[in-house]
Amino acid sequence: xxxFLSNKRKMRGYREFLxxxxxxxxxxxxxxxxxxxxxxxxxxxxPPAPLSEAPFVGLKWFKNMxxxxxxxxxxxxxxxxxxxxxxxxxLFSWFPMIFAVFLNEIKCTPFKKIVQTVTTLxxxxxxxxxxxxxxNVLNSTGVINQVLMNLGIVDSPQLFLQSSExxxxxxxxxxxxxxxxxxxxxxxxxxxxxxxxxKEAARVDGASRMQIIxxxxxxxIMPTYFVLVMLSLANFLSNGxxxxxxxxxxxxxxxxxxxxxxxYNLAMGSGGYPLSTAVSILKSVVSLILLCLxxxxxxLVRGEGFI
Amino acid sequence: MxxxxxxxxxxxxxxxxxxxxxxxxxYVVYAFFAxxxxxxxxxxxxxxxxxxxxxxRGKILFLPKEVHLNNYAQVLKIPDLFRxxxxxxxxxxxxxxxxxVIAAFLGYMFTRETMWKRKFWYRMVAATMYFNAGxxxxxxxxxxxxxRNNFWAYIFPVAVQPFYVILCKTFVExxxxxxxxxxxxxxxxxxxxxxxIIVPVIKPILATVAIFAAVAQWNSFQxxxxxxxxxxxxxxxxxxxxxxxxxxxxxxxxxxxxxxxNLAASLAHAQTATSIxxxxxxxxxxxxxxxxxxxxxxxxxxxxxxxxxx
Numbered sequence: 004x005x006x007f008l009s010n011k012r013k014m015r016g017y018r019e020f021l022x023x024x025x026x027x028x029x030x031x032x033x034x035x036x037x038x039x040x041x042x043x044x045x046x047x048x049x050p051p052a053p054l055s056e057a058p059f060v061g062l063k064w065f066k067n068m069x070x071x072x073x074x075x076x077x078x079x080x081x082x083x084x085x086x087x088x089x090x091x092x093x094l095f096s097w098f099p100m101i102f103a104v105f106l107n108e109i110k111c112t113p114f115k116k117i118v119q120t121v122t123t124l125x126x127x128x129x130x131x132x133x134x135x136x137x138x139n140v141l142n143s144t145g146v147i148n149q150v151l152m153n154l155g156i157v158d159s160p161q162l163f164l165q166s167s168e169x170x171x172x173x174x175x176x177x178x179x180x181x182x183x184x185x186x187x188x189x190x191x192x193x194x195x196x197x198x199x200x201x202k203e204a205a206r207v208d209g210a211s212r213m214q215i216i217x218x219x220x221x222x223x224i225m226p227t228y229f230v231l232v233m234l235s236l237a238n239f240l241s242n243g244x245x246x247x248x249x250x251x252x253x254x255x256x257x258x259x260x261x262x263x264x265x266x267y268n269l270a271m272g273s274g275g276y277p278l279s280t281a282v283s284i285l286k287s288v289v290s291l292i293l294l295c296l297x298x299x300x301x302x303l304v305r306g307e308g309f310i
Numbered sequence: 311m312x313x314x315x316x317x318x319x320x321x322x323x324x325x326x327x328x329x330x331x332x333x334x335x336x337y338v339v340y341a342f343f344a345x346x347x348x349x350x351x352x353x354x355x356x357x358x359x360x361x362x363x364x365x366x367r368g369k370i371l372f373l374p375k376e377v378h379l380n381n382y383a384q385v386l387k388i389p390d391l392f393r394x395x396x397x398x399x400x401x402x403x404x405x406x407x408x409x410x411v412i413a414a415f416l417g418y419m420f421t422r423e424t425m426w427k428r429k430f431w432y433r434m435v436a437a438t439m440y441f442n443a444g445x446x447x448x449x450x451x452x453x454x455x456x457x458r459n460n461f462w463a464y465i466f467p468v469a470v471q472p473f474y475v476i477l478c479k480t481f482v483e484x485x486x487x488x489x490x491x492x493x494x495x496x497x498x499x500x501x502x503x504x505x506x507i508i509v510p511v512i513k514p515i516l517a518t519v520a521i522f523a524a525v526a527q528w529n530s531f532q533x534x535x536x537x538x539x540x541x542x543x544x545x546x547x548x549x550x551x552x553x554x555x556x557x558x559x560x561x562x563x564x565x566x567x568x569x570x571x572n573l574a575a576s577l578a579h580a581q582t583a584t585s586i587x588x589x590x591x592x593x594x595x596x597x598x599x600x601x602x603x604x605x606x607x608x609x610x611x612x613x614x615x616x617x618x619x620x
Contacts, residue, residue, distance in 0.1 A: 012424060013426075015424050016424045016426040018500070019419060019425040019500055020426040020427070020431075022415075022419060022501070023415070023416060023425075026412055026416055026470055027434070029412075029466060030434065030435055030470050032451075032455070033451070034470075036451055037442075037443035037447040037448045037450075037451045038441075038443045038447065039447070040443055040448070040450050043446065043447065102343075105336050106340065109336060109337070111337075114337070117344060118340045118343065118344045120602075120606065121348045122344060123606070124347065124348075124351075124599070124602060125347055127602065127605075129530075129531055130531065131529075131531050131548075131551045131554075132547075132591065132594055132595055134554060135554055135591045135594075136354065136591070139350075139354050139357070139584075139587060139591065140350050144367060144368030145368060146353055146368070146371055149368045149369075149371060150371070180347065211329060212332065213328070213329075244532070245532060248535075249551065266444065266445055266446075267445055270446050270449075276446050276450075279445070280444060280446045280447060283443075283446070283447075284444070287442075287443075287444065291440075291441065294440060310440070
């Protein structure tokens, strides 16, 4: 009887596995199977011919990246852009937190709600739309140029998008325009969780608002901030390509090309498939190491990781 | 007693000059932030409904002038654009259904302790959040599967979203186990329990997942860029990008649409590159803005649950 029951239980386990099998197959095909494509980095593969006809070249493409001065300079340029963009984000990562802290100080609820609603909206539009907005606002007949000319600050339209001037900072501004309000929500949730009595007690003891912020609010949302900084360290090399792809043009290409965009541009342009794959393999490996390191660091500091 | 009340009141509202100054600065700064975020949307909207000869020269800054809706009628008549709208709506609806159903079902199944090697499969799915093969291996895979220039390329690759699966799993785990046990004693099987017990209970989280998945589908751009060369499958996002990036395609559009209009049509209503650009932008952004208020209610919920395991 017992055996029969356990058999039945086993059968049920298999059946349940069969139910999810189609979904697991999807995961295997679209997330795991592409990893097999990494072997393209070790062959002299030229697209129309099948891989079986391509000669095995070992680490040729990995060496190719640093084979000549020109190529080394190119790799350094892309790394510089990546580090600049990620570095800027990291440097200003406190902004959403401070944004949330002072937003919370506003006593007029309708005003607070409006600010929150309006600043969160840009997070939900695509980068193409952000670019469209940038284009419409900044082109020669756009509102920025019109206002600047009406005020007499400039006498001819400035081509803001067709220049590489301050491009890292501008990209950071657009990123912040899109994300800051949304990132702040997490901190607002954390602030709401702070015990009201703690603040009340501080007030009775004569603490000013700034003191409450400094000694109560900021320390209690620090753990959230810490996790987010660790996450952005883990993603240091992955800026994503969409933002930079839509904003890139002949004028700013040199300073806007981050690693993810470089991989795409290589694949579509001169480099071809193998070199592009080699670059993205290196990127994945370094990213994985970064993820493990920051997770370990988080475990050391907070006693728990974030994976 | 009255005296005591008075003191607490005074303590509570004790404000220094510095505090008040900070208050004022806070209001001004946040009003500025709100303006910076909202104005571009407003600016593009008023331009799309104003006289086209004015918008073209950048004369519409704060209020619409000579309001007309002709641009919208014209833009929806562009065949490419209307088709792109259909593709975008189709992928959003179908893609969202796939993502939600899979997240709910898989999330539930991963709580079934009877399942064969449950932990292993769960880890296999969750791990996909932390790596990806890169553009080229992915592209070659899609090519081998015949998913280039194929509508299903918008659906299948993003159908299983590990993050949403984890959200649903966490939520299902919070449902009292007795509920499931009781149904099973009454003879309900795994699937029956899912449909009649679990789904009704986890509806709130499904709504959250649905809305996030729908926004992601609507905004998706990269898959069209990489996989689609057939303009019948272009999405709105991609079409908008083309209008912005290839002045020539926009010019051709202006010429073809103005040749159809008789000469008597006023300059105010004739299409210009600016008017088309602005109007298309409004069309693409509108669904997001419209569902946004409904959506906002789910934010904190989504984020908080995400924070548990994220």
